Every structure is written in C-alpha cells, then in structure tokens.
Amino acid sequence: xxxxxxxxxxxxxxxxxxxxxxxxxxxxxxxxxxxxxxxxxxxxxxxxxxxxxxxxxxxxxxxxxxxxxxxxxxxxxxxxxxxxxxxxxxxxxxxxxxxxxxxxxxxxxxxxxxxxxxxxxxxxxxxxxxxxxxxxxxxxxxxxxxxxxxxxxxxxxxxxxxxxxxxxxxxxxxxxxxxxxxxxxxxxxxxxxxxxxxxxxxxxxxxxxxxxxxxxxxxxxxxxxxxxxxxxxxxxxxxxxxxxxxxxxxxxxxxxxxxxxxxxxxxxxxxxxxxxxxxxxxxxxxxxxxxxxxxxxxxxxxxxxxxxxxxxxxxxxxxxxxxxxxxxxxxxxxxxxxxxxxxxxxxxxxxxxxxxxxxxxxxxx
Ligand code: AHR
Numbered sequence: 553x554x555x556x557x558x559x560x561x562x563x564x565x566x567x568x569x570x571x572x573x574x575x576x577x578x579x580x581x582x583x584x585x586x587x588x589x590x591x592x593x594x595x596x597x598x599x600x601x602x603x604x605x606x607x608x609x610x611x612x613x614x615x616x617x618x619x620x621x622x623x624x625x626x627x628x629x630x631x632x633x634x635x636x637x638x639x640x641x642x643x644x645x646x647x648x649x650x651x652x653x654x655x656x657x658x659x660x661x662x663x664x665x666x667x668x669x670x671x672x673x674x675x676x677x678x679x680x681x682x683x684x685x686x687x688x689x690x691x692x693x694x695x696x697x698x699x700x701x702x703x704x705x706x707x708x709x710x711x712x713x714x715x716x717x718x719x720x721x722x723x724x725x726x727x728x729x730x731x732x733x734x735x736x737x738x739x740x741x742x743x744x745x746x747x748x749x750x751x752x753x754x755x756x757x758x759x760x761x762x763x764x765x766x767x768x769x770x771x772x773x774x775x776x777x778x779x780x781x782x783x784x785x786x787x788x789x790x791x792x793x794x795x796x797x798x799x800x801x802x803x804x805x806x807x808x809x810x811x812x813x814x815x816x817x818x819x820x821x822x823x824x825x826x827x828x829x830x831x832x833x834x835x836x837x838x839x840x841x842x843x844x845x846x847x848x849x850x851x852x853x854x855x856x857x858x859x860x861x862x863x864x865x866x867x868x869x870x871x872x873x874x875x876x877x878x879x880x881x882x883x884x885x886x887x888x889x890x891x892x893x894x895x896x897x898x899x900x901x902x903x904x905x906x907x908x909x910x911x912x913x914x915x916x917x
Contacts, residue, residue, distance in 0.1 A: 617647060659686060702870050831855040840859045843891075
C-alpha cells in the first residue's frame with residue numbers, strides 16, 4: 553500500500569479530456585442502458601489467481617507497484633493478445649507485481665475478484681468489465697479503500713466519479729465505421745443483414761450494435777433480418793449462423809455482420825457447410841471486428857470484406873496512467889485507444905485501408 557491519501561487527492565483532481573485523436577466526446581456506450589441484470593454478487597467465489605512467478609524488481613523509488621487485473625476471460629484471439637500485452641507490460645522486470653485473474657466471462661466472479669484485490673490492498677486495480685451494468689457497489693468499495701481503479705477496454709455505466717480513469721476503443725464509432733463502409737460499398741443496393749452480436753450486456757456489443765444501427769437508420773432499403781449473440785466465440789458464431797441459415801435460407805441475406813473475428817470464423821464454417829459463398833466474389837459480404845492477424849489474413853484473402861479494428865494493445869496506456877499517479881500527477885478521465893478499418897484488396901474506401909501483404913506483415917497481434 554502506497555501513498556493512498558495522495559492518490560485519492562489526485563483521483564479527485566482528474567480531468568475529462570480525450571487524447572490521441574482530437575475527438576472531444578467520451579464513447580456513447582457509457583450511456584447505454586444495461587441489457588441484463590447483474591447476477592447476485594454474494595454467490596460468486598473468486599477465481600483463482602495466477603501465482604507471481606518471479607519476484608518483482610523494485611521501481612525507481614524502491615517500491616514494487618502491485619496491480620490487480622480482473623480480465624474478461626479467454627473468449628477470443630483479441631482477448632489473448634490483450635492479456636499478453638498486460639502480462640508483458642506489468643512484469644516483475646518492469647517493477648510490478650501483477651495479480652492477473654481470468655474471470656471466464658462471469659460477472660459475479662469478476663466482482664468478487666475485485667473485492668479480493670481490495671482485501672489484498674493492491675496499489676491499483678484494472679477492470680475489463682464483462683458487462684457494463686452492476687458496478688456501483690464494488691467501485692464504491694474500492695474508492696472507500698483508497699485504491700485507484702482503471703476501467704479498461706470496455707465501459708461501465710456507473711458514474712465516472714466512482715473510478716479514476718477509463719481507457720479503450722470507441723465501440724460506437726467502430727459500429728458506425730462498419731455501417732458507413734457498407735453504405736459506400738453497396739452504393740444504393742439493397743441489404744438484407746444478419747448480425748452476430750458479441751456477449752450480452754458488454755459495452756463492446758452495445759456500442760457496435762448502436763453504431764451500426766445508426767447507419768442502418770439512414771438507409772431505408774437496408775433490413776436487419778435478425779441479431780443474436782454469439783458470445784464473441786467461434787463456436788457461438790457458428791451456432792448462430794447455422795440457426796440463421798435454417799431460419800432465413802440461402803439467397804435471402806447478402807450481409808453478415810460478426811462483432812468479432814472469432815465469430816466470423818464460425819460463421820464462415822457454417823456457410824461453407826451450407827454451400828453458401830461469401831467474400832468479395834461470393835453472395836454474402838462479411839463484416840467483422842477486431843482485425844487480429846488471422847482476421848486480416850481472411851480480409852487479405854477476400855473472405856472477410858471489411859474488418860474494423862479494435863486495438864488490444866492497451867496496457868501501455870494503463871501503465872502511463874499508473875506512472876502519472878505514482879508521480880502525483882493529474883490523469884485524464886478518458887483515454888481513447890485509436891483504431892482503423894481494413895477492406896479486401898481491390899476495394900477503395902474513404903473509411904478503410906485496403907489490405908496488402910505489407911499491412912499484414914506489420915501486424916503485431
Ligand atoms: O471488448 C473487446 C471485445 O472483446 C473484442 O472485440 C472481442 O474479441 C473480445 O472478446
């Protein structure tokens with residue numbers, strides 16, 4: 553435990569501003585209504601913590617900084633890259649002792665994990681919220697204990713006075729980028745759209761859905777036939793796509809929106825099995841999110857037509873906040889992690905970068 557009083561003062565002085573992009577608004581998903589009620593908090597047992605494997609080297613002032621990270625789970629390639637990025641950044645070598653907990657997509661476990669971090673009196677707590685609702689009580693507990701909380705990757709719908717800072721991608725903007733690209737690509741043609749959403753109640757799902765629907769509303773000849781959760785997993789994407797194919801039948805849809813790459817892989821498997829062609833030369837255009845290495849390989853191959861990035865390399869932003877707090881400096885209330893969209897070769901777009909081998913080779917995740 554270090555400098556708790558000073559940190560509280562710094563937390564109280566945090567300012568609202570946006571860095572890295574010049575945009576001036578916090579992402580709209582913070583205001584989104586919760587999709588589901590939070591499960592009872594008391595019932596959950598904390599997940600097991602990974603033991604610290606090597607002894608942490610002390611920071612410049614001689615003290616090791618202890619950080620708890622309540623991670624969503626291991627549902628996707630994006631998540632694996634995000635986890636690795638945190639583990640590499642908050643390493644013993646860099647002067648940290650990281651308590652990493654994979655919450656396995658269970659909100660109740662995540663709440664109890666944060667409670668465990670509070671009991672251990674860690675210096676900082678990072679939370680990647682599985683769902684946006686249900687955070688007020690435990691955030692208040694962390695604040696009462698004087699532990700700064702960083703909300704990372706996804707958003708919570710709690711008041712921003714309950715945490716120190718938030719950082720991540722703008723999920724609404726990602727959904728709008730996908731919609732704007734589709735409008736440009738279709739150039740007035742009809743769209744019969746199927747959406748495979750992410751996990752229910754996650755701000756990544758709520759934001760991407762809201763953003764895409766904003767553009768659907770501007771196109772009267774677009775129809776969203778159905779929208780179901782694939783839980784951000786490949787198996788979930790495949791299952792939902794199989795059920796869509798049964799319900800709507802081949803030839804009755806021409807766009808499939810998958811809210812992450814893993815779902816897109818599952819959807820492709822389902823369409824392959826049903827003999828439905830997809831990609832730039834096929835009957836169905838696939839839009840995906842994340843733009844991980846494999847997702848971009850499929851984009852380069854013309855199987856995924858548009859892939860909207862969500863950058864998982866976010867730990868550096870969290871470390872920057874922690875370093876500032878350690879130095880007694882003010883921190884921004886919100887930090888945007890920038891991203892961009894990519895389209896298959898042969899497509900020119902004002903909204904996206906055209907894929908090439910060079911872009912793929914430069915991919916770090
Ligand atoms: O919150 C980020 C989302 O969560 C990513 O798009 C998805 O792959 C992950 O599971």
